[in-house]
Amino acid sequence: MNDYLISICKGAMACLVLVVGALFLSLVASPRRGSLELLHASFDTSREILAAWHQEITDSPVSNAWGNPNFRISNAGSAAQARAVRDGLPADIASLNFEPDWQILAKAGLVASDWRSRLPGGKAPWHSSLVLVVRKGNPHDIRDWEDLLTKPVKVIMPNPKTSGVARLAVLSFWEARRRAGSPASADIDLISLCKKVPVFDPSMRTCTTTFAQKGIGDVQITWEPEAWLEVEESAGKLELIRPKSSFRIEPAIGMVEPVAKSKGTILLVQKYLEWIYNPPAQEILAKYHFRPLDKNVAKLHQDQFPPVDWITIQDIAGDWDKAVEIFFKDGGLVDRALREAAKR
Amino acid sequence: MNRLAPKVLPGFGITLGFTLTYLGFLVLLPLGALLFQALSNNPFDFFRSAFHPRALSAYWNSFSMAFSAAVLNTFIGLLIAWVLVRYRFFGRRFMDAVIDLPFALPTSVAGFVYSTLYSERGWLGEFLGQNGIHLTHTWFLTVLVLLFTGFPFVVRTVQPVLEELDGDLEEAAAILGANRFQTFIHVIMPSILPALITGFSLAFARGLGEYGSIVFVSSNLPYRSETGPVLIVSRLEENAINDASAAAIVMLMASFGMLLLINTLQKRRQSNG
Numbered sequence: 286m287n288d289y290l291i292s293i294c295k296g297a298m299a300c301l302v303l304v305v306g307a308l309f310l311s312l313v314a315s316p317r318r319g320s321l322e323l324l325h326a327s328f329d330t331s332r333e334i335l336a337a338w339h340q341e342i343t344d345s346p347v348s349n350a351w352g353n354p355n356f357r358i359s360n361a362g363s364a365a366q367a368r369a370v371r372d373g374l375p376a377d378i379a380s381l382n383f384e385p386d387w388q389i390l391a392k393a394g395l396v397a398s399d400w401r402s403r404l405p406g407g408k409a410p411w412h413s414s415l416v417l418v419v420r421k422g423n424p425h426d427i428r429d430w431e432d433l434l435t436k437p438v439k440v441i442m443p444n445p446k447t448s449g450v451a452r453l454a455v456l457s458f459w460e461a462r463r464r465a466g467s468p469a470s471a472d473i474d475l476i477s478l479c480k481k482v483p484v485f486d487p488s489m490r491t492c493t494t495t496f497a498q499k500g501i502g503d504v505q506i507t508w509e510p511e512a513w514l515e516v517e518e519s520a521g522k523l524e525l526i527r528p529k530s531s532f533r534i535e536p537a538i539g540m541v542e543p544v545a546k547s548k549g550t551i552l553l554v555q556k557y558l559e560w561i562y563n564p565p566a567q568e569i570l571a572k573y574h575f576r577p578l579d580k581n582v583a584k585l586h587q588d589q590f591p592p593v594d595w596i597t598i599q600d601i602a603g604d605w606d607k608a609v610e611i612f613f614k615d616g617g618l619v620d621r622a623l624r625e626a627a628k629r
Numbered sequence: 630m631n632r633l634a635p636k637v638l639p640g641f642g643i644t645l646g647f648t649l650t651y652l653g654f655l656v657l658l659p660l661g662a663l664l665f666q667a668l669s670n671n672p673f674d675f676f677r678s679a680f681h682p683r684a685l686s687a688y689w690n691s692f693s694m695a696f697s698a699a700v701l702n703t704f705i706g707l708l709i710a711w712v713l714v715r716y717r718f719f720g721r722r723f724m725d726a727v728i729d730l731p732f733a734l735p736t737s738v739a740g741f742v743y744s745t746l747y748s749e750r751g752w753l754g755e756f757l758g759q760n761g762i763h764l765t766h767t768w769f770l771t772v773l774v775l776l777f778t779g780f781p782f783v784v785r786t787v788q789p790v791l792e793e794l795d796g797d798l799e800e801a802a803a804i805l806g807a808n809r810f811q812t813f814i815h816v817i818m819p820s821i822l823p824a825l826i827t828g829f830s831l832a833f834a835r836g837l838g839e840y841g842s843i844v845f846v847s848s849n850l851p852y853r854s855e856t857g858p859v860l861i862v863s864r865l866e867e868n869a870i871n872d873a874s875a876a877a878i879v880m881l882m883a884s885f886g887m888l889l890l891i892n893t894l895q896k897r898r899q900s901n902g
Contacts, residue, residue: 289641291642292642292643298646485850498750499749
């Protein structure tokens, strides 16, 4: 009996040694950190901008002054990225395009809750709007949010349960309808909108595939930079329509302080966060159709960025906590709308 | 104590210890963590999230899709295995190898290809659309993809049993006056049924857990066409980790219960027969 227990323990030990050995090997095999490295964890559609920014820095004398740091990018959906950073992705900088996702990080003590106040000038480096994409010639004559209700169209948008942009689209639509009627009528309009959605893709990019490549739906709700790329790529098959009003989308961006502290990159991150307000960085933003903060750069590209009647979270619910409570929590307005829409 | 008496074959203790630790690390530890996560809130919250109307509709969608696909797969898989085992023809080896492709192909690729092919722009979808058949994001197309991912399980479990089947039995049945149908039902079927049931349950379990392809081909509408795994990922994206783990526990229990039930039935059948 005792002998058996001992031999069972021996087997267990052998297994432990094997597992620990494998872990050790994978540690040894993983790439070593050489020089200074800066990891920017960001939302999905900022991939191209970040790559262009980092290229610009590496090619300019700035890089030398900064000690030739290595830049690395991590891209995922805003919510997924928030979870990754919270769960230990060693990002020095985070940028998320949906404010409540940022608050997940703030609650974990990783970033400042009031990210604007930490930025130079207290303003986000860019903003953007929500737009509609329709098929060539705009056959259903879509001009504004209202037309999504009155015209017999199928609407493509990501799942507002998972996608940040879809939630902003819901807020834009609801507020535009509230201005045209009342909160109660806007609620009903939101249900009608949900009934016109034939499929919920998980993210904005997959929606673009559904709409542009698979040819499903008549109108796609997306945001400005994505719509530009999509329309340019379609070679005349798609058109961009700007509703009169839109939520003012601003990326929450800032230092992940505990990580930067442990990696010794605090100064570098501060320089980086200042640099993105410089004309070269702002020019890159405009090139990728994000509305730059810098007035001069914005002026150069003003034909690309017609004025929009901006909607803010204060207009809708006062603040984000209330908006999440009313719209997005379980049993909230969006949940009710989806449930109603399912009963067709 | 007698159970632990020395066995003839040496090394029992050490291999058992190894196995237990290994299983513990790879299977029990993560499942335990999941259970712990789900139960760390009060039980009322757990039941509320586990049996939320949205979750209930998701379980039903997963179950009905996986079940339909598994039933169809059982028939089709048996047919394919039969053809591969009983006939010799040009390209048989090639066909045999092709069967395994769904194992190797990432299911997300399968999902993407199916959804593109059957969309209004895809050449098959375009043709069907002209004839008034629209399959994109329907229940039917989802089942079709599950057919694709699941059928190798049935083929690969039935095939070896069919190969082992002795031709003498069928000859004897024929000599004793059984017609072909009777031979199939009374002679062949009893021998391959256990393998068939195993294949069915494997395909069924695969369908229940499928995510990669379903997220592409299904319309993923909450309360309507969202499946269990899609719901779980969606809940995670919503940062509702407790809801996600509650749904995961239910899916896990349901799958485990079903596999256990099928295995028990099969054992009982075997010992009776």
